[in-house]
Amino acid sequence: MDSAVIVKDLTVKFNGKAVLNQLSLSLKAGEIVGLIGPSGAGKSTLINALLGMIKVNSGSVEVFGHEMPNREVMSQIGFMAQSDALFGELTGEQNLEFFGSLQGIPKKELVEKMGLAAKTVNLTEDLKKPASDYSGGMKRRLSLAIALQTDSPLILLDEPTVGIDPELRQEIWKELRLLAAAGKAILVTTHVMDEAERCDKVLMLREGHFVAQGTPQELKTQYDVETIEDAFIKAGHELQNGGGQA
Known part of the structure; x- marks a missing residue:
């Protein structure tokens, strides 16, 4: 599969503090990647960096072979923000x-x-x-x-199912699977751990670091647990105890 997104050693700082610290990732056509992490971990900042909406301090973000920001590439991205940007009068x-x-x-x-x-x-x-x-x-x-x-061949969804009932969430995930099968590259941020289980690959973000990344099964095997939620908690404990970045 071709890579739609390639991020190398990305660092973003706000007020001198690294919100994203030396992150690297790839997102390929036809796969759904889940980005999980607590509030304030940097998920939305990473999405904004992929869109070219914020200045990066070091590293690079490439989308379809072009370094971001790039206006032409923006037209190839379907984006849903964490905050709704709608026109209420319409x-x-x-x-x-x-x-x-x-x-x-x-x-x-x-x-x-x-x-x-x-x-x-x-x-x-x-x-x-x-x-x-x-x-x-x-x-x-x-x-x-x-x-x-x-x-668009790239779809970025920031907490898309917040406030949506479980039955509709099932339908939405069916649609995301169809889109991936059609060759779309999809990145989804979520707090819902069972949604992370549906992804082809999961990135665990804490304190601006990827503490772990891999398929759901790889992560559960790596941390010797039964669920992604338990893997996420265990990875967080290892970070706090000086385990470092994945």
Whole structure:
């Protein structure tokens, strides 16, 4: 598989403190990579670095062979932020249309893609309502639909299933699997450990370091545990006890 994203020795500092410290990773076409870590570990900062939205202090971020930031490459990325960036005065449908045009989706394809994305997140019946009338969970679903409607080969999802019920989460993960099977490269940040189990590869981020990375089974074997959650806790304990970075 070809690498969609290559990060080498990435360091990002805020106020002189390293939020991301010497991180390296690759994300290949056709795979789902889960990024897990506690709040403040640097997950959203890493996503923003991949997008070229923040200045890096050292190291490099390449997306499709181009160093970020790169405006042309941005059009090849489907992105869902941790905070919903929606226009409350517009309906759900109008939000999808607006962002679809920004994503460069041809008009003749947009209606079909909007409909499929809305169905995936169970919003079809609510598309005519203003986004300001949506609940928090509905806004998350609309933001996810905006990211999913794009035909971008790289999809970055920052906590996509927060506030979404378990049944719908199952449907969303089915769609992510279909997208990966179609050759999309997908990076998902999550606090939900059973979602990490669904990923092809898991990156465990703590205090700006990758304390471990590998397939779910590799990590469970490495730490001699039954679940990813237990592996994550054990990796954190090793970091605190001076075990270092993976």
